[in-house]
Amino acid sequence: MIYLCACEEPELGTYYFETDQDGVALRQIVIEEDGSRVTSHRKHELYHFMLAEHPIDLSDPSYERIPKARFEELWSEVLLATMEEWRQIKQALPIGQKVAGSIEAFFPQGTLVDLFEHRAVGLADTAFLKQHSPREWMYPGYKLTASVKGYDEINQWVLLDQARMLDGERRVVER
Numbered sequence: 001m002i003y004l005c006a007c008e009e010p011e012l013g014t015y016y017f018e019t020d021q022d023g024v025a026l027r028q029i030v031i032e033e034d035g036s037r038v039t040s041h042r043k044h045e046l047y048h049f050m051l052a053e054h055p056i057d058l059s060d061p062s063y064e065r066i067p068k069a070r071f072e073e074l075w076s077e078v079l080l081a082t083m084e085e086w087r088q089i090k091q092a093l094p095i096g097q098k099v100a101g102s103i104e105a106f107f108p109q110g111t112l113v114d115l116f117e118h119r120a121v122g123l124a125d126t127a128f129l130k131q132h133s134p135r136e137w138m139y140p141g142y143k144l145t146a147s148v149k150g151y152d153e154i155n156q157w158v159l160l161d162q163a164r165m166l167d168g169e170r171r172v173v174e175r
Helices: 068-081 083-092 126-132
Strands: 002-007 014-019 025-031 037-039 098-107 110-115 120-124 142-152 157-170
Touching: 002 068, 014 068, 025 068, 037 068, 068 083, 098 120, 098 157, 110 126, 110 157, 120 126, 120 142, 126 157
Parallel strands: 120 157
Antiparallel strands: 002 014, 014 025, 025 037, 098 110, 098 142, 110 120, 142 157
């Protein structure tokens, strides 16, 4: 993995990335000027799931390589702030439990699923979903069911197994 920092223009904050060798972002932290943090593992009310959509040019001089320990220190601070909520989610969603949710976003790790009943983020296997679902259902908002197969402690995501789309049903969002 490669760890980067980008100090862009004022008012944009400082960006930190964990990328693979091709520059594909796997985790991202933005520390805004006021000290608040936006991370790729949780949905933000303004920025949704923030993660670089295109590979980062690793040769771009505006990105500075940083030690893994620095990135992990920042990431751990964020996780600690939501640790009690994460503990409650795991308690409410034991392995084997059936869950329902809707597609939120597509990340390199898989499909992020809003497990709305539990205020949790699930991770489904995108290749499995594509293999077992019509293409036109592979968009944010489409509902699915799955079972809990484990937990991603690094991102505080619920790992999902055997995710199945619900006949093209879309989640209705109340405003």
